[in-house]
Amino acid sequence: MPTEPQPAPYRSAPAISAISEWMGDVVDAASFPSHALRFRNSRWDKAVGLDSLDEARWLAHFGRFEPLPDNLPRPLALRYHGHQFRVYNPQIGDGRGFLFAQLRDAQGRLLDLGTKGSGTTPYSRQGDGRLTLKGAVREILATEMLEALGVCTSKTFSVVETGESLWRGDEPSPTRSAVLTRLSHSHIRIGSFQRLAALDEKAHLSALVDYCLSHFPGPPPPADAPGRDQPPVVLMHQAVERMADLAASYMVAGFVHGVLNTDNINITGESFDYGPWRFLPRWDPTFTAAYFDENGLYAFGRQPEAIRWNLAQLAISLRVLVEAEPLIAALDRFGPCYTKAMMRRFCWRLGVQPRSPEQDAALIEAAEVTMREGQIGPFAFFHRHRGGRDAVGPLAEVLADYSPTGEDHSHWRQPQPESLLIDEVEAIWAAIAEHDNWQPLHAKVAAIRQLGEALGDAPAPSGHLPITTHA
Numbered sequence: 501m502p503t504e505p506q507p508a509p510y511r512s513a514p515a516i517s518a519i520s521e522w523m524g525d526v527v528d529a530a531s532f533p534s535h536a537l538r539f540r541n542s543r544w545d546k547a548v549g550l551d552s553l554d555e556a557r558w559l560a561h562f563g564r565f566e567p568l569p570d571n572l573p574r575p576l577a578l579r580y581h582g583h584q585f586r587v588y589n590p591q592i593g594d595g596r597g598f599l600f601a602q603l604r605d606a607q608g609r610l611l612d613l614g615t616k617g618s619g620t621t622p623y624s625r626q627g628d629g630r631l632t633l634k635g636a637v638r639e640i641l642a643t644e645m646l647e648a649l650g651v652c653t654s655k656t657f658s659v660v661e662t663g664e665s666l667w668r669g670d671e672p673s674p675t676r677s678a679v680l681t682r683l684s685h686s687h688i689r690i691g692s693f694q695r696l697a698a699l700d701e702k703a704h705l706s707a708l709v710d711y712c713l714s715h716f717p718g719p720p721p722p723a724d725a726p727g728r729d730q731p732p733v734v735l736m737h738q739a740v741e742r743m744a745d746l747a748a749s750y751m752v753a754g755f756v757h758g759v760l761n762t763d764n765i766n767i768t769g770e771s772f773d774y775g776p777w778r779f780l781p782r783w784d785p786t787f788t789a790a791y792f793d794e795n796g797l798y799a800f801g802r803q804p805e806a807i808r809w810n811l812a813q814l815a816i817s818l819r820v821l822v823e824a825e826p827l828i829a830a831l832d833r834f835g836p837c838y839t840k841a842m843m844r845r846f847c848w849r850l851g852v853q854p855r856s857p858e859q860d861a862a863l864i865e866a867a868e869v870t871m872r873e874g875q876i877g878p879f880a881f882f883h884r885h886r887g888g889r890d891a892v893g894p895l896a897e898v899l900a901d902y903s904p905t906g907e908d909h910s911h912w913r914q915p916q917p918e919s920l921l922i923d924e925v926e927a928i929w930a931a932i933a934e935h936d937n938w939q940p941l942h943a944k945v946a947a948i949r950q951l952g953e954a955l956g957d958a959p960a961p962s963g964h965l966p967i968t969t970h971a
Contacts, residue, residue: 503957506606510549512570513604519711522704523692524576527598530619530629532679534663535563538633538938539640541657543949544683548603548611562658562681565618571601577621581698582691582763583813585797590698592691592763593623596630599687607966610715613657614687616680616773630666633659633676634929635775637941641928642774643682644948645920649753650845650958652746654684654772670791676933685770686716690814691763697817706821709735716768717965718742722833727826732818735767736811736830741963742769743811744834747804748841752849754780754878758789760798760806762813769963779920780878783871808834837962844959851887851912851955852902859901866898883917911954918951920944 516523537555545551553561560566567573575598581590598621601613616639617631636659646653658681665674688708696705709731718738721728725737746769750757757764758776766772776790785801793799798806811834815827843860846867847853854860870893871881885891887904911918928944931937 505544505547507546507551508549508604508606510569511604512568513602513610514570514572515602515610515711515715516576516599517572519704519707520576522579522701523708524578524594524599525622526574527577527621528619529565529575529598529615529679532563532662532664532677534661535559536661536663537563537658538636538661538678539656539659539941541655541683544655544657547605548613548683558658559660563660563662563679565600565615568601568603568613571603572599575600575615575618577623578687578692579623579695580689580691580763581695582689582761583694583810584761584763585793586809588694590695591623591625594621595623595625595627596621600681609685612684612687614682614684616682617662617677618679628666630662630664630677631680632666632668632671633661633678634671634933636678636680637929637932638777638925639680639682639774640941641920641925641944641948642777644945645779646753646755646771648948648952648955649749649755650848650955651749651753651755652685652742652768652770652961654682654770657681657683682772684766684772686712686766686768687772688712688767689763690765690767690810690817691761692767693814693817694762697820700820702820705817706731709818709821712767713738718963719965721830725826726829727822730822730826732821733826733830736815736818736827737833738963739767739769739814740811740830740833741837742767742961743807744804744837745769745841745845745962746771747807748838748845750803751800751842752845752878754783754800756780756787756789756798756800757803758793758798760803760810762810765807765810769961778922781921782875782877783868783881804838841959841962848905848959849882849955850885851905852899853905855901859898863898863902866895870895877919877921879917879919879921883912883914886912906956909954911950918947920948 577594577598579593582592597615599614603611620629640656643653643656660679662677662679664677666677667673721737727733756778764773778789787800788796815831846864888899888902891899928940931940
C-alpha cells in the first residue's frame, strides 16, 4: 500500500471545463428519499481537503450532490463509445454516474470525484441509473484490497444509502439502494478516444490528447522510438507503460476484474468500476469472474491479452491523427513492459529483493507451479512464503539466493492470510442485509489496511511523472 495520503488543503481544479462542451452532458442527480452515510474514506478525505466536513455537509455533497466550492456548477455525464466483449457499441456513456468535481492532492495530481448510482442520464438506455447497496459494499472491499496489494486503483470515497427498493435479476430483490462516490485519477477512457475517432472529430481528438498529456504527465518515449515528438505517440507510449503495469498488478494480486471492455480502461492506467470481480481461490488461469463471460474472454490468465487488445483499439483511434508505424512501435513495448512489471511487483509482494531478470522469471515460474500443484491461491502462497520462508522443493532452490526485504511485520506471524474470497464477501453482505450489522465490513476494512501496512510501500505505477508545479 502507498504511504498514508498526505493532508492537503481543498483545491478545486475543474480542468475538464475546457473540453466539457464536447466531452459530456450537464445532468442533475436523482432526488433520493433518504440519506444514510455508510462509508467515508478516512484515508483519502484529508488528501483532498474534505476531512473537515461534518456529516450533514458530507451528505449535502455526496448524497444530494450540492456543488463543492468553486468547482463544477453541475455534474457532467461523460460521453464515450467502447468495445463490450469485443463488440463495438456507440450507445454507451455515463448511464448511472457522472463527474461531480475535480481537485488536486498534495502532489498536484488532478483527481476526479465521480459517482455510481446517482440517477439517470442521456445514456441510461432503459436503466434506472441506480446502484444496489450490495454493489457499493462490494466496491468498497475491492478497492480497499487492491490498494493494499499495490494495484493502482480508484478509491471508494463515500457510500450513502438512499432508501429506495431496487429490482435486479442477479441478486435477491427488492434490494437496498446506494450512491457511491469514487476518487480517481481521471475518468478518461479508451472509449472516450474511440468515440471521437468514430465521429471523425479530429480537432477534439487532438485536444483530448493534449488534455491528457497536460494533466496526466508521463515519461517521454524511448530515444529510438519513431515519431517520439508527436503528442498522440507520446500518449500511446505512456498508456502502454501504464496498462502493462496494471495487467501485471492484477496477476500478482490474483485479481479478476471481470469486464475489461474499452470503456472500463482508464487512460491513466488506473483500475476502476468493479462489478463481477473475484480474487482467485486457487491459481487457475481459466478462472472467470462474470457469469455472463461464457467464453472466458476475461478469464484471469487472459487479462494481459485483453488489456493489450484494448490498447490496440486506442492505437486505431489515434491513427486518425498520426501514421500507424509509431503507434505500432509503442504497442510492441507492451510485452517487455509487462514482464518487467511482473518481476518487480511479484518480488515486492513476496518480500524479497529482486535479482536478475532470469532469476526473477524462474521465481515466478516456480511459484506458479507451487500454487497450481498445491491447489492454493495467491493469498495463501504469499503469506506462507513471505520473505522467502518455508519453501520446499524447486521453490526453495530458486529462493535460496534471495534476501528478504524490510523488517518482519507481526502480520506475517498470523496463522492465516488476510484474504477476500467470495464466501467472505457474501458473509459480510449477509450481516448487513439480514441484521443491518456493519461491524464485519468495518473490521474487514481495518484488517485489509493492516495487510497494506505490512506489505509496505508499493511499487510506483509506471508511466507517470510527479506533478509539482500547480499552486
